[in-house]
Amino acid sequence: MSVAILRQGDYLIASIQGDLTDGQVLALRDDLAERVGHYRARGLIVDVAALDVIDSFVARSLRSIAMTAALRGAATVVVGIQPDVAIAMVQFDLDLAPLHAALDLDGAITLLDGRHPGAGGHER
Amino acid sequence: MPAKKTAKPRRSAEASDDHKSLLRELVAHLREHRTKLREEWVHRITDADLLNVMTPDEIFSEVTAVYDNYVDVLETGSVETLQAYARDLSERIIPRGVDTDEVLGIVLLLRDVLARSLFANYLQDVELLNQILDAYEPAANRIAVTVGVSFVEERERVIREQQESIRELSTPVLQVRDRLLILPIIGVLDTARARQLTEQLLGAIQANRARVVVIDITGVATIDVTVANHLVQTVAAARLMGADAIITGLSSKIAQTLVDLNVDLSMMNTVGDLQGGLEMAERLTGYRSESNAVAVSDER
Numbered sequence: 001m002s003v004a005i006l007r008q009g010d011y012l013i014a015s016i017q018g019d020l021t022d023g024q025v026l027a028l029r030d031d032l033a034e035r036v037g038h039y040r041a042r043g044l045i046v047d048v049a050a051l052d053v054i055d056s057f058v059a060r061s062l063r064s065i066a067m068t069a070a071l072r073g074a075a076t077v078v079v080g081i082q083p084d085v086a087i088a089m090v091q092f093d094l095d096l097a098p099l100h101a102a103l104d105l106d107g108a109i110t111l112l113d114g115r116h117p118g119a120g121g122h123e124r
Numbered sequence: 125m126p127a128k129k130t131a132k133p134r135r136s137a138e139a140s141d142d143h144k145s146l147l148r149e150l151v152a153h154l155r156e157h158r159t160k161l162r163e164e165w166v167h168r169i170t171d172a173d174l175l176n177v178m179t180p181d182e183i184f185s186e187v188t189a190v191y192d193n194y195v196d197v198l199e200t201g202s203v204e205t206l207q208a209y210a211r212d213l214s215e216r217i218i219p220r221g222v223d224t225d226e227v228l229g230i231v232l233l234l235r236d237v238l239a240r241s242l243f244a245n246y247l248q249d250v251e252l253l254n255q256i257l258d259a260y261e262p263a264a265n266r267i268a269v270t271v272g273v274s275f276v277e278e279r280e281r282v283i284r285e286q287q288e289s290i291r292e293l294s295t296p297v298l299q300v301r302d303r304l305l306i307l308p309i310i311g312v313l314d315t316a317r318a319r320q321l322t323e324q325l326l327g328a329i330q331a332n333r334a335r336v337v338v339i340d341i342t343g344v345a346t347i348d349v350t351v352a353n354h355l356v357q358t359v360a361a362a363r364l365m366g367a368d369a370i371i372t373g374l375s376s377k378i379a380q381t382l383v384d385l386n387v388d389l390s391m392m393n394t395v396g397d398l399q400g401g402l403e404m405a406e407r408l409t410g411y412r413s414e415s416n417a418v419a420v421s422d423e424r
Binding site: 078079081082083084085086087089090091095096100101102103104106107108111 | 362
């Protein structure tokens with residue numbers, strides 16, 4: 001599978017390396033839900049920098065990954081959306097809400113670090 | 125219109141020769157009375173209160189040039205020189221605030237002045253007068269149209285150029301503080317510019333690793349549904365890049381328009397002025413590093 005899943009402290013980092021098939025996206029969701037519980041992760045970072053396109057299926061899958069992870073106790077941050085991908089998503093009216101987005105891993109980790117004192121009680 | 129219809133069948137070689145000789149006679153008449161007619165025209169222009177942004181001397185010299193061009197057109201039938209002159213004249217007088225109605229007004233005045241002098245001259249011979257007018261009227265109308273069109277074209281060219289330069293005005297994205305950008309928008313936002321602006325902003329977010337962007341629209345005079353949606357899209361795209369956007373400088377008029385248009389701005393942070401926007405931005409970036417929870421609830 002073209003997704004590397006790394007563990008960094010309390011966080012899981014899923015780095016997507018290339019375009020995924022629909023089946024792979026679904027498998028990734030199950031895999032992440034499983035691992036979030038296994039590692040007792042409090043945050044999940046999905047790196048989509050390698051994706052040239054984020055279509056409605058991927059957007060919905062990201063949302064569903066986030067919701068699944070939330071049920072298992074982890075907040076999800078999407079990082080690395082490229083400018084032209086962002087423009088295209090907005091034009092096609094694709095929204096990642098309620099997901100958080102960050103520019104890069106640093107931003108995501110800062111965001112997740114900041115969330116902990118509030119214990120996830122302030123979902124947007 | 126009826127005059128035109130009756131004139132058509134007569135357009136045989138002989139008739140066109142007649143026509144030419146009539147025009148020649150006409151031109152000779154106009155040349156002969158050049159000074160008198162020109163002065164009469166200037167007089168009428170001043171009386172009609174036209175071109176009052178120009179000095180009498182300027183009016184007189186332009187009038188002389190137009191008059192000579194006018195007579196040339198009647199003589200040669202070619203409007204090209206006049207067209208070039210009209211463009212050149214328009215270029216000079218448009219920046220001084222001469223309006224379309226003034227330009228059309230003076231050309232029509234000249235037509236009237238000349239026609240009246242023809243009446244006076246050929247009063248004894250109604251038949252000849254009619255023939256002269258047949259020759260004169262189409263040419264005169266053509267001249268009026270040429271001058272008017274040249275003026276309007278020149279005006280449109282200026283407008284196009286100005287639009288172009290507005291579009292080319294680069295929209296600077298300024299870094300005020302670490303991870304805080306300002307994007308002042310001035311002028312007209314249309315689809316092309318909004319798109320360019322969004323691209324520029326997202327690029328800057330990536331390059332400066334910005335967390336918060338303040339978009340200041342104090343310089344945007346009016347806003348409509350399209351522009352409002354562009355703003356909403358820009359904000360949404362910035363959010364996908366991990367940056368929060370704050371819109372500042374909404375005038376009361378724009379705010380009312382947005383409410384009337386029913387634009388959904390619920391997901392946007394709006395603050396009255398740039399100062400307030402910067403304060404909010406600092407609060408957002410400041411709280412972020414310590415406790416995100418406060419910032420998140422503040423943001424809503």
